Amino acid sequence: MNLHMVIYLLGWLLLCEGALMVLPLLVAFLDMDSGISAFMITIALCLLLGWLMVRRKPAKRMLYLREGFVVTALGWIVISVFGALPFLFTGAITDPISALFETVSGFTTTGASILTDVEVLPRSLLFWRSFTHWIGGMGVLVFLLTLLPLTGGSHINLMRAESPGPQVEKLVPKVQSTAKILYGIYILLTILEILLLLAGKMPLFDAVTTTFGTAGTGGFGIKNNSIAGYSTYLQNVVTVFMILFGVNFNFYFLLLLRRFRKAFSMEEVRAYLLIIAAAILIITLNIRDMYESxxxxxxxxxxxxxxxxxxxxxxxxxxxLWPEVSKTILVLLMFIGACAGSTGGGIKVSRFTILFKSIRKELHHFIHPQRVEKIVVDGHTVTHEVLRSINVFLITYFVVFSVSVLLVGFDNHDLITNFTAVAATLNNIGPGLELVGPIRNFSLFSGGAKLVLIFDMLAGRLELFPLLLLFTKETWKRF
Known part of the structure; x- marks a missing residue:
């Protein structure tokens, strides 16, 4: 374990977080609210500690996959801890575990909240809550990849550790260039949504914070009723952009290259859109009598x-309040999630696509035992290593899910509440059903249960293994 390199990169993460907090500090100055001193103190702490950690450059600057996983897991924990300080310093949240829950929920783009009334918060904190979604959506380490000169395969090891989905491909030969392309697409879509929301006469502050929540697929709102109070046009814009940010960003890269046929032949994107269309149709038929038209x-x-x-x-x-069929579909969608290589969470459509092809292959094998059949996705043969990793991921996922439901159950809430609370946090969604439904929050859970859900949010965002590796002895062996 190259600990010096791990500490060095964590220092850069703190410097980056301190710089990003300048934006909510500016909002605090514009409103002259209680966030001024809170953000100034937090920024000073981030910059001071970050400077102490980066002032001595490590002799070995190579970062292997193990270090990449450790930096990623520790990095998300560190930025969440420091990101929670403004909530504590302003007194908006007085309990440290609750403050950490809120910030982890922001950075992991979960959107689950312990706050019962968000409208009483100063606008600087509202901005920071939503901004954590935007930062976490693409990943702060991916942002650092565009800036830091690392050795050899260090860049791809960091990207593999942080990027959601079963595999990470370079869009162009250099990983730094890939990171810049991804952030370029991310920023362009963000700006486009802000402009369309402004065109619908949404106030600038609302448009920016709503877009942050949409782009990061997070869901922190600045109103107690989330998006319900806005016009139908504004809700439709948010609907379209939520779906767009759930698409694999490779799709947009291919569109930019005008390789339209290859882009629209991506099986994961087609499956994703088909699932959405089918779910909308069934739910519309199921709830049509509950609405005026x-x-x-x-x-x-x-x-x-x-x-x-x-x-x-x-x-x-x-x-x-919807019928059981509609609620069941929504719960199933929680597990499916968005595309790999997007800002969305969940198990990912790509994994389910490969899983169903594996099932079909096994059925064919029973009928034709001597037949050799390969699983092909987008013209590429899926290797045994990829299939193995997906199977291991799914087994680990359901083990973590089951243990979490068991541990949260000690709070003695009903099973649907516990089940959907874990589903909502492990899949980085936000609302669940019953006591954690869309008009409620997670404040009812004890400190211990919140720690379990915090672990689930981090594990879900980091695809389980980077966080789990922190608990293995072999990870910390030095070389």
Whole structure:
């Protein structure tokens, strides 16, 4: 374990976080609210500690996959701890575990909150809550990849550790260039959504914070009723962009290269859009009598399907009141999630695509035992190593899920609440059902249960293994 390199990169993360906090500090100065001193102290702490950690450059600057996983897991914990300080310093949240829960929920783009009334917060904190979604959506380490000169395969090892999905491909030969392309697409889509929201007469502050929540597929709102109070046009814009940010960003890169046929032949993207269309149709038919017109039912169904499958978590209605079929579909969408290589969470459509092809292959093998059949996705043969990693991921996922439901159950809440609370945090969604439904929050859980859910949010965002590796002895052996 190259500990000096790990400490060096963690220092850069703190410097980066301190620099990013300048934006909410500016909002605090504009409003002259209580966030001024809180953000100034936090920025000073980040910069001071970060400087102490980076002033001595490590002799060996190579970062292997093990170090990449450790930096990623510790990095997300560190930025969450320091990101929680403004909530504590302003007194908006007095309990350290609750403050950490709120910040982890922000950075992991979960959107689960312990706050009962967000509208009483100063605007600087509201901005910071939403901004953590935008930072965490693409990943702060991916941002650092565009800036830091590292040795050999260090860049790809960091990207593999942080990027959601079963595999990470370089869009161009240099990983730093890939990171710049990804952030370029991310920023362009962010700006486009802000402009369209402004065109619908949404206030600038609302447009920026809502876009941060949409782009990061996070879901922190600045209103107690989330997005329900805005016009139908604004809700439709958010619906479209939630779905767009749930698409594999390789799709947009291919569009920029005008390789339209290859882009629209991506099986994961087609499956993702098909799942969305089918879910919207079934739910619309199921809830049509609850709204004044079929069109309104369709609009509400489209928003909630887009919000849940992309793991954004915004809401325009209390879907906990919907019929059981509709709620069941939403729970299933929680597990499916968005595309790999997007800002969305969940198990990922790509894994399910490969899984169903594996099942079909096994069925064919029973009928034709001598037949040799390969699993092909987008013209590429899926290797045994990829299949193994998906199987191990799914087994680990359900073990973590089951243990979490058991541990949270000690709070003695009902099973649906516990089950969907874990589903909402492990899949980085936000709202669940019953006591953690869209019009409620997670403040009812004890400190111990919140720590379990914090672990789930981090594990879900980091695809389980980077966080789990922190608990193995072999990870910390020095070389």
């Amino acid at each position: 079929p069109l309104h039912a369709f609009q509400q169904a489209a928003f909630q399907v887009g919000s849940i499958i992309t793991t954004t978590g915004f809401s325009t209605t209390d879907f906990d």
